Amino acid sequence: MLEPRILEVRTKILKKNDELARSMREQFVDAGVLVVNLVSSPGTGKTTLLRETLSRFVQSGTRVAAIVGDLETDNDAQRLMQSGAPVRQIMTHGCCHLEADMVQEHLQGWTVEDLEFLFIENVGNLVCPTSWDLGESVRAALLSVTEGEDKPLKYPGLFNTSDVAVLTKVDLAEPCEFDREAALKNIQLVRPGMPVFETSAKTGHGVQQWIDHLQQKRSELIASGSVAT
Amino acid sequence: MHELSIANRLVEIALEVAENEGAEAIEGVTVRIGALSCVHNRALAFSFDLVTKDTPLEGAELRIIDVPVKVFCVACDREVELPGIQRFRCPLCDTPSGDIRQGRELEIESIEIRDADKATAEP
Numbered sequence: 049m050l051e052p053r054i055l056e057v058r059t060k061i062l063k064k065n066d067e068l069a070r071s072m073r074e075q076f077v078d079a080g081v082l083v084v085n086l087v088s089s090p091g092t093g094k095t096t097l098l099r100e101t102l103s104r105f106v107q108s109g110t111r112v113a114a115i116v117g118d119l120e121t122d123n124d125a126q127r128l129m130q131s132g133a134p135v136r137q138i139m140t141h142g143c144c145h146l147e148a149d150m151v152q153e154h155l156q157g158w159t160v161e162d163l164e165f166l167f168i169e170n171v172g173n174l175v176c177p178t179s180w181d182l183g184e185s186v187r188a189a190l191l192s193v194t195e196g197e198d199k200p201l202k203y204p205g206l207f208n209t210s211d212v213a214v215l216t217k218v219d220l221a222e223p224c225e226f227d228r229e230a231a232l233k234n235i236q237l238v239r240p241g242m243p244v245f246e247t248s249a250k251t252g253h254g255v256q257q258w259i260d261h262l263q264q265k266r267s268e269l270i271a272s273g274s275v276a277t
Numbered sequence: 278m279h280e281l282s283i284a285n286r287l288v289e290i291a292l293e294v295a296e297n298e299g300a301e302a303i304e305g306v307t308v309r310i311g312a313l314s315c316v317h318n319r320a321l322a323f324s325f326d327l328v329t330k331d332t333p334l335e336g337a338e339l340r341i342i343d344v345p346v347k348v349f350c351v352a353c354d355r356e357v358e359l360p361g362i363q364r365f366r367c368p369l370c371d372t373p374s375g376d377i378r379q380g381r382e383l384e385i386e387s388i389e390i391r392d393a394d395k396a397t398a399e400p
Contacts, residue, residue, distance in 0.1 A: 050391060050392050050393075050394050051391075052304045052305075052389050052390060052391045053389070053390060053391075053392065054387050054388075054389050055294065055298060055387055055388050055389070055390055056386070056387050057290070057291075057294055057385045057386065057387050057388055058384065058385070058386060058387075059290055059294075059384060059385050060383060060384050061283055061286050061287050061290065061308065061383045061384060061385055062283070062286055062383055063290070064286065065286075143282070144278060144279055145279050145282075147282070175279070175315050176278075176279035176315070178313075178314070178315040179279070179283070179314055179315060179316070179383055180279075201363045204313070204362045204363055205313050205314065205315035205362065206315065208313055208362070208365070208377075209313070209381075236373065237363065237364050237365060237366070238362070238363060238364075238365060239365065239375055240365050240366075240373035240374060240375040241373070241375055242375075
C-alpha cells in the first residue's frame with residue numbers, strides 16, 4: 049500500500065458561482081444596467097421598499113425590473129408587480145439563499161440591454177446569502193428599526209460584504225424606542241465608511257435619497273465601463 | 278444551512294482533482310475558512326459527512342483551518358489582525374479600517390490522496 053500524499057489545490061470552493069457571477073457582472077456593466085442585491089432578515093421590509101423604489105422608477109420612465117427569491121410562494125412577486133415593473137419570482141424550495149445560476153436562469157427571455165436597473169431581492173436571511181456573488185454591483189443590507197440596533201454586530205459578515213446600509217420603517221422608530229445613534233455607530237464599526245440611508249416606504253421618507261444614490265452608482269458604473277473599453 | 282451547498286461544491290472539486298490525479302482513495306480534505314465567510318465549522322463538518330456518503334470521499338477527514346480577519350491600517354502602515362469581526366478598527370491605534378486583506382476565505386487548501394498501487398494492480 050502506497051503512502052498518502054498531500055496535493056495542493058488552493059481553489060475557491062464557490063469558484064463556479066464566482067466565475068458565473070463575474071461574467072454576468074461584465075455583461076451587466078457592458079449593458080449599463082446597475083444590479084442591486086437586497087439582503088436582510090425576513091420581515092425587514094425589502095419588498096415594501098423595493099415596490100416603492102420600482103414604482104418611482106416606473107413613474108419617471110426609468111427601465112427597471114426585479115427578481116425576487118423566496119423559499120415558497122410568489123406572493124412577493126405579486127406585490128412587486130403592482131409597481132408596473134416586470135418581476136420574476138425564484139422559488140428556492142428550501143434553499144436559504146440565491147445563487148448566480150438561479151438568477152441567470154430567471155433572466156432568460158429578458159433583454160438585459162433594455163434595462164437601466166435590475167433589483168434582486170434575496171431570500172430573507174442574514175447569514176447564508178453572504179458568500180454568494182450574484183453579479184451585482186451594489187449589495188444593500190437592510191435593517192428595520194423594529195429589529196434592534198445591534199443587528200450589525202450580530203451579523204457582521206453580511207453587513208461587511210455589503211456596499212450600503214438602508215434603515216427601513218423609520219416611521220416606527222419612536223414607538224420602538226430605536227436608538228438611531230447606536231445603530232449608525234454599529235454599522236460603522238463593522239463596515240467603516242458605509243453609506244447609510246434612512247427610509248420609510250410608508251411615508252416616503254428618505255426614498256428619494258436612496259434612489260438618487262442608485263442613479264449616482266449607475267452613472268459611475270457607466271463611466272467605469274466606458275473607461276475599461 | 279448553506280453549509281450543505283458549500284459542502285456539495287467542495288466535494289465536486291475534490292472528486293474532480295482526485296480523478297485527474299488518478300487517485301485510488303481520498304484520505305482527507307483541508308479547507309481554509311475565513312472568519313467573515315459566515316460558515317459554521319460544525320455545520321460544514323456535518324454536511325461534509327452527509328454529502329460524501331457513497332462517494333470515494335466517504336470517511337475522508339475534513340480539516341478546517343480558521344482564518345482570522347486582517348485589515349490594513351493606514352495609520353500604522355501595516356496589516357493588523359483583528360481579535361473578532363464586530364469591530365473594524367486597528368487593535369493598536371483604534372483607526373477604523375475597511376481595507377480587508379484576509380478573512381473572507383472559503384478555499385480548499387489541499388487534499389490527501391492515496392495513489393493506485395501499480396505493483397499490485399498489474400498482473
